[in-house]
Amino acid sequence: MSRAEADAPGAPGAAMAEGAAAHAVTVRAPSPLWTLGLLRNELLTTFRRWRTLALLGVLAAVPVLVGIAVKIETRGGGSAGGDAGAGPAFIAQVTNNGLFLVFTALAATLPFFLPMTVGVVAGDALAGEADAGTLRYLLVAPAGRTRLLCVKYATTMAFCLVATLVVAVTALAVGALLFPVGDLTTISGTRISFGDGLGRALLIALVVAASLIGLAALGLFVSTLTGSGIAAMATTVGLLITVQILDQIPQLHAIRPYFFSHYWLSFADLMRDPVYWPDLLKNLELQALYAAVFGSAAWARFTSKDITT
Amino acid sequence: MHEPPAADGGDGVDGGVIRTRGLTKRYRGGQLAVDGLDLTVPAGSVFGFLGPNGSGKTTTIRMLMGLIEPTSGTARVLGRPMPRSAPTVLPQVGALIEGPALYGFLNGRDNLLRYDAADPTADPRTRAARVAAALDRVGLTAAAGKRAKAYSLGMKQRLGLAAALLRPRRLLVLDEPTNGLDPQGMREIRSLVRELASDGTTVFLSSHLLDEIEQVCTHAAVMARGRLVTQGTVAELAAATRGRLAVTTPDTADAARVLKEHGVADVVVAGDRVTGEPPDGEPAELNAALVAAGVRVRGFGVERASLEDAFVALTGEGFDVAG
Numbered sequence: 001m002s003r004a005e006a007d008a009p010g011a012p013g014a015a016m017a018e019g020a021a022a023h024a025v026t027v028r029a030p031s032p033l034w035t036l037g038l039l040r041n042e043l044l045t046t047f048r049r050w051r052t053l054a055l056l057g058v059l060a061a062v063p064v065l066v067g068i069a070v071k072i073e074t075r076g077g078g079s080a081g082g083d084a085g086a087g088p089a090f091i092a093q094v095t096n097n098g099l100f101l102v103f104t105a106l107a108a109t110l111p112f113f114l115p116m117t118v119g120v121v122a123g124d125a126l127a128g129e130a131d132a133g134t135l136r137y138l139l140v141a142p143a144g145r146t147r148l149l150c151v152k153y154a155t156t157m158a159f160c161l162v163a164t165l166v167v168a169v170t171a172l173a174v175g176a177l178l179f180p181v182g183d184l185t186t187i188s189g190t191r192i193s194f195g196d197g198l199g200r201a202l203l204i205a206l207v208v209a210a211s212l213i214g215l216a217a218l219g220l221f222v223s224t225l226t227g228s229g230i231a232a233m234a235t236t237v238g239l240l241i242t243v244q245i246l247d248q249i250p251q252l253h254a255i256r257p258y259f260f261s262h263y264w265l266s267f268a269d270l271m272r273d274p275v276y277w278p279d280l281l282k283n284l285e286l287q288a289l290y291a292a293v294f295g296s297a298a299w300a301r302f303t304s305k306d307i308t309t
Numbered sequence: 310m311h312e313p314p315a316a317d318g319g320d321g322v323d324g325g326v327i328r329t330r331g332l333t334k335r336y337r338g339g340q341l342a343v344d345g346l347d348l349t350v351p352a353g354s355v356f357g358f359l360g361p362n363g364s365g366k367t368t369t370i371r372m373l374m375g376l377i378e379p380t381s382g383t384a385r386v387l388g389r390p391m392p393r394s395a396p397t398v399l400p401q402v403g404a405l406i407e408g409p410a411l412y413g414f415l416n417g418r419d420n421l422l423r424y425d426a427a428d429p430t431a432d433p434r435t436r437a438a439r440v441a442a443a444l445d446r447v448g449l450t451a452a453a454g455k456r457a458k459a460y461s462l463g464m465k466q467r468l469g470l471a472a473a474l475l476r477p478r479r480l481l482v483l484d485e486p487t488n489g490l491d492p493q494g495m496r497e498i499r500s501l502v503r504e505l506a507s508d509g510t511t512v513f514l515s516s517h518l519l520d521e522i523e524q525v526c527t528h529a530a531v532m533a534r535g536r537l538v539t540q541g542t543v544a545e546l547a548a549a550t551r552g553r554l555a556v557t558t559p560d561t562a563d564a565a566r567v568l569k570e571h572g573v574a575d576v577v578v579a580g581d582r583v584t585g586e587p588p589d590g591e592p593a594e595l596n597a598a599l600v601a602a603g604v605r606v607r608g609f610g611v612e613r614a615s616l617e618d619a620f621v622a623l624t625g626e627g628f629d630v631a632g
């Protein structure tokens with residue numbers, strides 16, 4: 001495949017630095033590893049972007065606010081959320097063990113804040129590039145449509161993980177700072193060590209990040225449909241809100257188990273002893289299904305689309 | 310290789326660096342943007358691509374670059390079919406399509422690093438050096454650390470050009486490359502294009518500045534309403550359009566009468582000048598006739614047709630008229 005004349009000397013490279021000039025003369029077959037350069041660049045570009053940092057900042061603020069609120073509320077010695085069931089899950093245990101702030105913060109951000117940030121990043125992934133016109137230059141580089149789509153999806157998933165970890169780590173730090181830490185009691189009433197608790201917290205963070213995979217695929221698909229980044233972001237976040245509302249309507253029980261958010265809060269089952277797996281597994285299966293369906297749809301759309309922006 | 314070998318052997322570029330046959334694009338709305346285009350861009354040429362706005366130039370360029378799927382017909386770039394061979398063809402092609410597009414939140418250097426990283430055949434070990442060389446080539450080294458958002462239109466245009474020059478290219482597709490540049494910048498780009506062409510790079514240039522095309526291009530093609538009106542060398546195109554006869558005289562009324570009698574069409578009198586389209590035959594005989602009729606002739610000659618005259622004659626309209 002490699003063609004000698006591809007890197008023929010004399011063209012614009014002639015005036016290059018020595019190393020580059022040597023490259024122009026000695027033809028080197030492209031290494032398969034070079035294809036990862038785009039993923040590396042995409043990750044760098046995404047996480048250096050002011051907008052991404054602002055989204056992560058908002059997410060980091062949630063556990064800080066929750067922690068401070070609980071601390072102030074319980075200064076007199078009472079327990080937060082005295083009437084069981086008020087506020088996010090686990091909030092009542094935060095004063096006894098700071099580690100519970102991790103679970104509380106994830107339970108508080110998962111219904112809306114976390115998926116909203118994912119919707120922004122996923123919706124903007126391709127539509128934003130099309131909007132700015134940079135998509136055409138990436139494609140004539142040539143990035144390759146399938147490769148670019150994979151890079152965008154991988155980056156969106158990396159964002160899901162980073163966003164979840166930002167919430168979890170901030171919550172852990174704030175929890176350890178404001179409240180005592182130590183052995184903890186599971187939902188089932190058994191005692192587990194702090195180390196075991198930390199392990200479960202990490203596992204919960206991973207499950208929460210995985211819960212966002214379906215929405216990420218949906219957002220990416222929406223992103224291939226339009227040339228406007230704002231429209232794609234708004235549509236994805238709008239879909240999220242719609243599904244969250246529909247999931248509250250009992251009359252829709254027949255279809256509710258197919259909403260991507262239906263099993264999101266099943267991560268709490270990881271705090272049972274022994275762990276209660278059925279809903280957790282259903283959640284992961286549902287996310288994989290969404291990823292497969294909307295990932296394929298995005299691929300079919302993006303690889304056949306006329307790029308006119 | 311599963312594709313049939315090109316008839317002219319080698320990599321098929323002898324048949325044209327760009328070669329389209331019956332290339333047609335009908336958009337979903339039913340609008341026919343490009344209609345049966347047969348375009349041949351010879352290797353080593355600086356090829357001017359002309360046409361009024363909306364004549365299908367950009368759609369053609371996008372089809373050549375694999376961004377738009379043709380409705381029918383074929384396009385071969387560097388001897389290979391597009392868009393199927395995009396992964397092997399496009400690394401050898403530098404393109405500036407419909408103006409530059411940049412990441413405003415990245416600086417100039419990071420913009421180029423990103424575009425270079427998008428090319429899976431670009432060596433990451435030489436990336437920094439190639440980016441620096443490209444920035445230097447378009448005179449942006451000093452502004453490389455500035456965010457692209459803060460760039461002027463001319464600087465953005467230069468950065469777009471730098472992206473096209475990141476690697477040695479066999480073909481450069483430049484859509485309106487001097488747009489937004491000041492006269493000095495235009496001169497620099499023109500000399501850059503000449504320099505690249507002398508190195509053997511084929512340059513496919515679209516521009517609405519006809520004198521610019523005339524200055525740098527060896528070949529040209531003219532599009533109107535989605536169809537190719539003509540293509541050939543710039544000299545041929547200009548020669549195909551007959552120049553206008555111009556007579557300078559104080560006796561304009563007599564001159565106009567004599568010229569009409571001798572078959573000069575479209576006679577126009579403006580000040581002390583009479584112009585018209587000369588008939589076939591020796592122009593000197595017209596001069597003799599004028600003198601014989603007692604017209605005092607101060608100046609007599611046939612003005613060479615410019616590309617602009619050719620363009621207007623071919624498309625039947627001026628520039629910037631939607632076709």
